[in-house]
Every structure is written in C-alpha cells, then in structure tokens.
Amino acid sequence: MTGNAITGRDHEAAIASALARGQAARSPIVASWARSARHGLAPSRRPQGNRLSQSELTRLRERMEPVTRAARPTLERLFQAVGGFGASVILASRNGIPFEHLVNSAEDRDFAEAGLSRGTDWSEAAAGTNGIGTCLAEGRTVVIHRDQHFLTANTALTCASAPVYDAGGEMVAVLDVSTVRRDIAGGFAGLLSHSVTEAARRIEADLFHACYPGARMVLVPGVERGMGAILAVDADELVIGATRVARQHLGLSGDLGRNPVPAADLLGIESHNRPEDGERAVIARAIARTGGNMSAAARALGISRATLHRKMGRPD
Template sequence: MLATDTRHHIARIEAALQAGEAARSPIAASWSRSARMHGLDPVGHRLPPRLTAEEFGLIRERMDPTVRTAAPTLDRLFRAVGGLGTCVVLSDRDGVPVDRRGNAGDDRDFADCGLWTGTRWSEALAGTNAIGTCIAEGRAITIHRDQHFLPANIGLSCTSAPIHDAEGRLTAVLDVSTASAACSEAVMTLVAHSVTEAARRIEADLFRAHFPALRLMLVPGLDRGAGALLAVDADELVVGATRTARAHFGLKGDLARNPVPAADLLGVESRATLEDGERAVIARALARSGGNASAAARSLGISRATFHRKLGPRD
C-alpha cells in the first residue's frame, strides 16, 4: 500500500496535469513531459538506473578534462555549502554524475536516493529533477522536494546550472543537492546563486584552457560574473566566444574558421590602413626595446632610417 505522502504527491501531479497547468508552470510542464513524453509513472519506488562499470569508465574518460578543470571550483563550492548537509555533483551532458563532493555522514542518504556517480538523472529516466530538467530546459533550475516527479525523489532538494564548452555547447551540469529537511526552499534559493556563479567560473576556466595562447577579453557592458569572454588572436580577430558572449553578439558557428574583427564586434571605429598597421608594429618594437630605436630597428630587420621613416607622424 502506498504511503499517505506518496498518494498525496501522485494525486497532486494528476490534478495538475488534468487542469492543464503545464502551460502556466515550469514544474507542471516538466511533470507533463515526464508522464506524457517519457511515459513515466509516479506510482512505485524506483531509483535512477545505474551504468555498468565499463559504460561509466568510458564517460569518465571523456569527461576527464572537464572534471580536472572543474575540480578547484567544486572544492570551493563544497567548502561553502557542505555544512548544510549537501553534496556537490558534476554530471555530463546526459545527466550522469561523474564527480562529487560530500560528507561521509551524509553519503548513505544520497546513495539510497541513487544520487551517485554512474547513475542516470536525465528527465527521461528520472522524471522532474534538477539535473535532468536543467538539461531539458537549458537553464539553471531548483527542484525542491515534492516538485520532483517520482515519489522516490521527494526527500531531495536540488539546484543545478548548465556548463557550456568553449564553443557554447552544453558539456556538463553542476548540481548541489540535500536530503536534509532543515534546508528550506529559501536557503536553496541562496545556494542556487552560488551554483550558477560556480558554473560560470567553470565555463570561463574551460574557455581559458581551450585558448591558452590567446588574449581573452571581457565583453564590456555585461556583468563580469556572466562569464562573457572573447578569444582574440594576434590579428585582432575574435576566434572564440563563450556562450554568454555568443548570445550577446548573436555569434554562431565555428569562429576559428570564420573569425570576426574585434573592432567590428565591439563597435570600435577603425580607420586602419596598411600604413597604420606598420606603425603599430614599429611602435610595439620600440616599446619592447625600452625606447631604443636602434635596437627596435634591429629586432625588425630594417635600418634605423627606415624605422624612423615608417614611424613618422600620422596624417
């Protein structure tokens, strides 16, 4: 026989679906996808399916660069929120946790719920949940206790944010979850802010790792915490942009193959000519030589007279 709280939860989901609340509520919309698109039934206790050791090993190997890049941020985040009885989870783009941080005293609670590395938390398999619904909707989301679809998960409060790679594609999800009833919805709202900030830091670190030799620029006019970065090469061409920067400027496709002049993108007026370009190269050589014109000319392989002629005053 179903417990009273489980019967109440199922009745609430059924009433919401029958009333057509999916059009008005993001949670009800996820419930609707869980039931009607994915064919899940809230009746019965079930845990997310677990991968075999071989399957998980392949995913973990693919995710290893992201896991290593994210590790310092996961450590900092867990130090900040671990005292609330939470665990910090990094999943892949399909909702499989590949790394986690947790207190040993809380591990049993999360293992019993199936929130562990190597399990599947996509919305299609686990119903409405922060990791899976974050992936389904492409945005940060918090799922608090009975907002989950499956009764097996209503003891959890979870908040997740997407992480995108250097080309703006979803590559991972950062999640903080708790099984503690003392962790209120208001507290989880505060935790959600920290999760979103941490996800943006990881995105920025992934972006830097992808463009280690290029100059990175923060997009002016946007919140620094938004992680809007551009990668600019020696020719002042934008060859990479984070997802936030892409959305801001309307950039699409492979920027490495189809770069955009940084001046055009940033709206900087430019009347540069080939002569201006030469002067810029000469001015940089002069600066590097500490103002020694002879040394600067030698570094460029030209005579001192040619150096001064090309550095001559602008029109």
C-alpha cells in the same frame, strides 16, 4: 508546493490535479511533470535505477576528464561552501549521468539510498522531474525542492542545477548541488541556485581559457561582468572564440576559428587600423571582414589580388 513531507498518495493526487487543470502552460514544474508522464513514469513508481557498469563509468570519466580538470578547483570551493549544510556537489554528463560527486562521508549513505551517486541515470526519462534531468531538458538553472520532484521516492531531495557550456557554446555538463536534509527551506534553495549558477559560469570561463591558451581574453562591454561574456582575441586582433553569453550578446555564430571577426568591428572601435599594427595584421582583418574573399579584401586595401597573395605568402 510547500516542501513539507506528504504521503505518496497526496503527492500523486497533487500531480494528477495539476496536469488535469492544464497548468503545464503556466508552471515550468508542471510542464516537467507532464514530460515525465509522457516518458511513461508514474509518481508512485520507483526510479528505474539505470546505472552504468564500472567499465562504462570509467570510460565516461576518461572522456570527461578535460571538463573535470578545468572544473575541479571550482567544485572543491563550492563543496567547501555547501558541504557543511549536508549538501553534495555533482558534475553530470549531458546525458544526466553523474561522473563526479563530492560528498561528506556522514551523508554518503543517505545519497546512495536516494540513488544520487556516480553512474546513475538522472535524466527526466529515467527519474522524472529532478535537478539534473530538468536542467538538461530546459537548458537553464533550475531548483527542484522536495515535492516538486515527480517521483515520490525523490521528494526528500532539494536540488539546484545549472548547465555548463563549453568553449563552442554547447552544453557539456550539468553542475548540481543536492541535499537530503529535511530542514532546508525554499529560501535557502534559492541561495543554492545562485551559488551553483555562479560556479557554473566560473567553470565555463576556465574551460574557455583552456581552449585558447595563447589568446588575449576580452570582456564584452555592456554585459554584467559575472555573466561570462568573454572573447578570445589573437595577435592580429581577430576574435577566434567567444563564450555562449558573448555569442548571444553579439549575435555571433559558426566556427570563429575558421572564420574570425575583427575585434574592433564587434566592439565598435572606429579606428580599425592602428599605426602600431603590423602589415600582416591589417591584411588579416581585411580578409576577415570580407569573409575570406581575397579579391574584395584586396580592393578594400587598395592593392591588387596578386600583391595581397604575395604579402600573405600565398601562391596567386
């Protein structure tokens, strides 16, 4: 893909040829084209233009307000960095609907004509291969440059999109930087990709901090600092939350709030019970290590089950 302007007929022929040669197994872009075709789309077809009503958009923005609140500082910093290049910054829902859009007034009309505005459906099913929709479909950062888009109508766009995961490790939004400028080279698109990925990680960290305001934040050792591998640790030194990257690195799963894990065990600290720890903290970690089995925890501590319940302030 050169990114140079091509005719609709040439674009359609290039896609048909790539699909006919079975390139979907070797190229993520062609794999997305194949998905777009299975959705019943054709390159020459205009975008469906599915758009939320104003009341539906209002409800979506209200529902996503906690994400927007955490993301706002990062969105504004990112826009300050890329807005001068004619790029806009978008936060879209996990259904592919932009609900926040930062754009210079000079480019607002261009983006509106491209259909890239609040409330418009940019899922792959509606718009074919594109930054937001393909990011959602593949769960990773993508760059869709010009004629890599499936629909000819979208080939003026260059889009870099990254998934945003919430404190539980679930994808909650997509961060997108798009431009309609025709002088954007593929190399610059790569720089946009790096910027949008780093910004998405900052948003994830802010969402995580907001979810655990009273916890101590611990960076997981052995993971690049910018990857966002963070643990939320309570006063008993129990891990009660972990970002998606931390979960992947440490093999964590499930609800850590209900089933916490001793931080010392996860981080490989040999001395689990420190002299400065209170009795309750030591007991809490013993219970966590046994998965909530009170009898096993009592045996590990060398006390009776009745004594354990009494120390925890629970009825036997």
